[in-house]
Amino acid sequence: MARTPAAPRGTRDILPEETALWRRVESVARELSDRYAFERVETPLFERVELFARSAGETSDVVEKEMFRVAGAKGSEEERAEWALRPEPTAGIVRAYIEHGLHVQPGPLRFWLIGAMFRYDRPQAGRYRQFTQWDCEVLGDPGPMVDAELIELALRFYADCGVTGVTAHLNSIGDGACRPAFREALVEYFARVEDRLTDDSRRRLRINPLRVLDDRRLDPDLAAGAPRSIDFLCEPCRQHFDAVRSLLDGLGCRYVIDHRLVRGLDYYTRTTFEFFVAGREGQQQALGGGGRYDGLVEALGGRPTTGIGFGLGLDRTIMAMAEQGIEPPRDGALVAVVGATDDLVARLRVCTALREAGVRVRPDGSTRKLGKQLEAAAKAGARWAVIVGEETAGDSVVLRDLDAGEQQELPLAGVAASIAGSGAA
RNA sequence: GUGGCCUUAGCUCAAUUGGCAGAGCAUCGGAUUGUGGCUCCGAAGGUUAGGGGUUCGAGACCCCUAGGCCACCCCA
Numbered sequence: 001m002a003r004t005p006a007a008p009r010g011t012r013d014i015l016p017e018e019t020a021l022w023r024r025v026e027s028v029a030r031e032l033s034d035r036y037a038f039e040r041v042e043t044p045l046f047e048r049v050e051l052f053a054r055s056a057g058e059t060s061d062v063v064e065k066e067m068f069r070v071a072g073a074k075g076s077e078e079e080r081a082e083w084a085l086r087p088e089p090t091a092g093i094v095r096a097y098i099e100h101g102l103h104v105q106p107g108p109l110r111f112w113l114i115g116a117m118f119r120y121d122r123p124q125a126g127r128y129r130q131f132t133q134w135d136c137e138v139l140g141d142p143g144p145m146v147d148a149e150l151i152e153l154a155l156r157f158y159a160d161c162g163v164t165g166v167t168a169h170l171n172s173i174g175d176g177a178c179r180p181a182f183r184e185a186l187v188e189y190f191a192r193v194e195d196r197l198t199d200d201s202r203r204r205l206r207i208n209p210l211r212v213l214d215d216r217r218l219d220p221d222l223a224a225g226a227p228r229s230i231d232f233l234c235e236p237c238r239q240h241f242d243a244v245r246s247l248l249d250g251l252g253c254r255y256v257i258d259h260r261l262v263r264g265l266d267y268y269t270r271t272t273f274e275f276f277v278a279g280r281e282g283q284q285q286a287l288g289g290g291g292r293y294d295g296l297v298e299a300l301g302g303r304p305t306t307g308i309g310f311g312l313g314l315d316r317t318i319m320a321m322a323e324q325g326i327e328p329p330r331d332g333a334l335v336a337v338v339g340a341t342d343d344l345v346a347r348l349r350v351c352t353a354l355r356e357a358g359v360r361v362r363p364d365g366s367t368r369k370l371g372k373q374l375e376a377a378a379k380a381g382a383r384w385a386v387i388v389g390e391e392t393a394g395d396s397v398v399l400r401d402l403d404a405g406e407q408q409e410l411p412l413a414g415v416a417a418s419i420a421g422s423g424a425a
Numbered sequence: 426g427u428g429g430c431c432u433u434a435g436c437u438c439a440a441u442u443g444g445c446a447g448a449g450c451a452u453c454g455g456a457u458u459g460u461g462g463c464u465c466c467g468a469a470g471g472u473u474a475g476g477g478g479u480u481c482g483a484g485a486c487c488c489c490u491a492g493g494c495c496a497c498c499c500c501a
Binding site: 004006007009061062065066088117119121122123124125126127128131132133198200214215216217263274286287288289311312313314315316317338340341368369370371372373374375376377378379385387389398400402405407 | 459491493498500
């Protein structure tokens, strides 16, 4: 451990150079959330461990090995082990939906949030212990249209962020009526070739056979010959899946069917989807994912209510944007206020007046030589400098165009209009 | 949780066989008795990630720890 304080493992500081891209991504997410008529919610960053165990599943990786436990300063050992930082947002949103009786509101309900998620995993580029997701959830909408709508929304998000080469992977893993048969077929199939499975897969074969398909080390021949969930769908699930596909086709949304896409969280039913970006052949190419969870509300003690949602990783979206050379949004023209005299009161008054007029102002509070102040202004990226000095009369200041190297004396009240009129903003 | 490669100034990197820890960029100041970017000059910036060992002597070699990256695992 270094003597100087360091950020905890797997976390990082996001500095101004990078926050420019963050602003763009966040504003796209906010704007789309609003345009698609989602309503903003916030839930706690930590919840009871039991909530995640009951929703994501005891055998899911996030519960089994990636839970970030929170210890209280006081209390018994048991009490201190009771909470965990949220590894995903759906459980908290569904918990809030049930707790506040939101089912009485006219549905379907559409929620969104942007927030930090936590997974105690081994860090790597694009994989952090604290990361940020944009999450959208729809509760109480059983029809296939919302499935297609969410996938279209996610693809539009990537497009609006400027990311290209994003592919939607799609699958249906059925529901309580048809999945048991699929599960049985998987067990029967893999049990015969158990000696060709990894240790992990052999264990999963007993406790959660669908996730054998998740295993990237699975022999390609075995994977190709494995039972496919869509061949086992019951009639309602098959109709739902067919409808989702034809809706996506009708929208012109491109996707590929991925028979091995079963998702790591147990609450998913029917539609599952993930978004991958081209160019990262190894890991961290998954930018986001989601699916339908028609049994989750009931499993957590609420009335039977369908649900569907996605979580998109903003860190990875930004990483993809940076790799694709996408420019961050430009700031508005910056005006530096510098002083030819040491009269700081006059300088600060000018700053305030300009800000009231809507100008973006960076003041120089030093009494350095004017040349130094102008140099600092130019280095800070200022397009203009307002020089507050004694040689000007009354309310007048000098407005200097730092790019052109030209300046003029004019009344303070005319500065904002002059900048706006130059078209250089 | 497993394996591999790494860590020298704020950043990018040098340092011969184990022999005085350096450069460029960035920062600050001066040239500039108050109008910037260029140029020139100068200053500051280091317990070489942390700890231990070998040695007359370690940035370099050995061990431990921490962190980063990569491949697994899994996902966002």
